[in-house]
Amino acid sequence: MLHRVCMVSDFFYPNMGGVEEHIFNLSQCLISRGHKVIVLTHSYGERVGVRYMTNGLKVFYLPVRVFYNQCVLPTMVCSLPLIRYIFIRERITIIHGHSAFSALAHEAMVIGRLMDLKTVFTDHSLFGFADASAIITNKLLEISLADCNHCICVSHTGKENTVLRARVHCDRVSVIPNAVDTAAFTPDPSRRSTDTITVVVISRLVYRKGVDLMAQVIAEICPRYPQLQFLIGGDGPKRWLLEEVRERGGLQDRVTLLGSLEHSQVRGVLTRGHIFLNTSLTEAYCMAIVEAAACGLQVVSTRVGGIPEVLPSELIYLTEPNVPSLLLGLETALANLNSGNVVPPWECHHRVASLYNWMNVAQRTETVYHQVAGEKTKTLGSRLRSYMARGVLPFLLVVTLAHLMLRFLDWMVPRQGIDIAKDYNVTSHIMGSSHSNGDVHCHPYQARKKLS
Template sequence: MYHRICMVSDFFFPNMGGVEEHIYNLSQCLLLRGHKVVMVTHSYGDRIGVRYMTNGLKVYYLPIRVFYNQCVLPTMICNIPLIRYVLVRERIDIIHGHSAFSALAHEAMLIGNLMGLKTVFTDHSLFGFADASAAITNKFIQITLSDCNHCICVSHTGKENTVLRAKVDSKRVSVIPNAVDTYSFTPDPSQRIKNQITVVVVSRLVYRKGVDLTAQIIGDLCSKYKEVCFLIAGDGPKRGLLEEIRERRGLQDRVTLLGSLEHSQVRNVLVKGDIFLNTSLTEAYCMAIVEAASCGLKVVSTRVGGIPEVLPEDLIYLTEPNVPSLLKGLEDCINDLKMGKVVCPYECNIRVRKYYNWKNITSRTEIVYKKVIQENTKTLGEHIHCYLTCNVWPFLLVVSLSFIILQFYEYMVPRKNIDIAQDFSHKYQKNVK
């Protein structure tokens, strides 16, 4: 069974991150399996309109301005004409939204539900329950998932978190992890510097990634081990803190800040290191540690969120999210390196390839698509009943207004007047040949 799938998220190329990589790789694999996949996101600078990527992946960069942190303003109704036009033109069957932070994904799923389409949502993050930001986001995702056909989480910890904060039936939530292209992230021990231990950090330099812990660790570890140096890739508001530590401790020759990198350059940085350090304070699934393990690095990471599920014990040193525990984990790792207690880098690559590969992830996602496409289409009353369960009654006004606007456009811009895009999936091309 082949589907027409619309991936929707505020986060996509040229922006870089784990969500963007996941959407791109999953889309490419679905295209190779013969499905039609289009991507809908907002404009990035002068990148507006329709663009094509590898294997004919069509990307709609809608002319919507960013409101905050690469997300559009969640109006829920202002973008109905654009989103409806794309869904009708591409004859979409399934809308697949990504990231709880993405307002565009929430909007598209609401519109898709009212148009009788099936919706799937992938949650990539963990959230708390105490602060105001988490409370608002949790209520927002509860509203969206109340009428979503199926939800996907990237770890079992993430599933528990989503079920609790969104109050969604656990039977409608599946766990499908991320994957890594192990053929791109291959080891190269010849790039490592002899008689030197290089600790690599690849991360956004923000508080959530534990950069404050990294800054303190740099000073303490460099003063104790003269052969240790740090190679840090990434950018963000906490970069100034790392620069301050480097200047204050006189570590200019031992701490290198590479700044923001293209994802294609990450492997060239990883292969230069012996140890990969991850100090995240919260993480549903850490893509970076899988890429590092694929390159043969020993991984030291905080034991938070879904990280303990990602790698087996002999490939990772798990610590508590505090400086003493992280230092102990790093020291244990350094001692093992000095004693030669290491797993062959190429064996690491083969093992990661077995654990996480996009072919397996795509097959499991297709099972979800097949399941939701067989579900009965809901009536307007059933949609409203689903939204009632989230106990945000004013949102029913938004749903009703969205439905009225859709009916208005069905009259003013009927589907027969919308130019239907040709399907050029691999299956279609094979039939043409």
């Protein structure tokens, strides 16, 4: 059974991150398996309208303004006619939303359900239960997933978190981990310095990533080990803290801040290092440590969220999220590195390649699609009862208004009057490109850069 899938999220190229890479790679694998896949996101600067990426992946950049943190304001009224038009024109059957932070994903899923389409949601994050922001986010997620056909989490810890905070029945939640393109992340020990030991950090410099811990670790470990250097990639509001530690300790020649990196640059930075340090305070699944292990680095990471599930024990040093434990983990990694008691880089790479690949993720996601496609379509009354069970009367009014708008649009802009888009034939493109310099033979990120 082939499906016509719309991936929806506020986070997509040219923005870079774990969610963006997940959507792109999953879409590519689903396309190669014969499914129709499009991506729906908001505009990024002048990037508005329809763009094509590798293997004919069609991306709709909606002309909607960003409200906060790269997310749109969920007005429903402004975007509903455009989203409905796209779903009908592309003959979409399944809406797949990504990220609890994405207002556009939740909005599209509500509209899709009112159009009798199936919905799947992938949760990429972990949330607490105590602070105000988490309480509000959890309530919004509970409302959004009240009528969702199925949810996907990237770790078992993430599943427990989603089931508790969104009150979703565990039978409606599957665990499908992320993967890494091991062909793009390969070791190159010749690029490592023989005179120094380099610790690599690649992360957004925000509180959730434990930048405060990282700064204290750097300040304490550098005086103990003169041969140690830090290579830090990423940017964010906490960058000033690392700059201050560097200035106070006179570590300008030992702590290098690379700033924001393109994804194509990450492998080049990783292969220069011996150890990868992750100080996150919360993670559902950390893609960075998998990429680092694929490049043959020894990984030192905090034991939080779903991280203990990601790599086998011989490839990672797990620590508590505090300075003494992180220092102990780093010192253990340094001692093993000096004694040669570590997994060789290429063996480490092959272990990661055997554990994670995107085609396996696509096959398991495909199974979820098959399951939801066979479910019965709910009536409007049953959908409203699902929302009433969550005790949110204002949202019932929003859903009712959206339903009336869709009925008005069915009269004003009837379905039979909307042109159906032609499907992109991947097979014929590959055949036609076999004698040319087509992007389809490039690495996905290289091709994506050319087509942008």
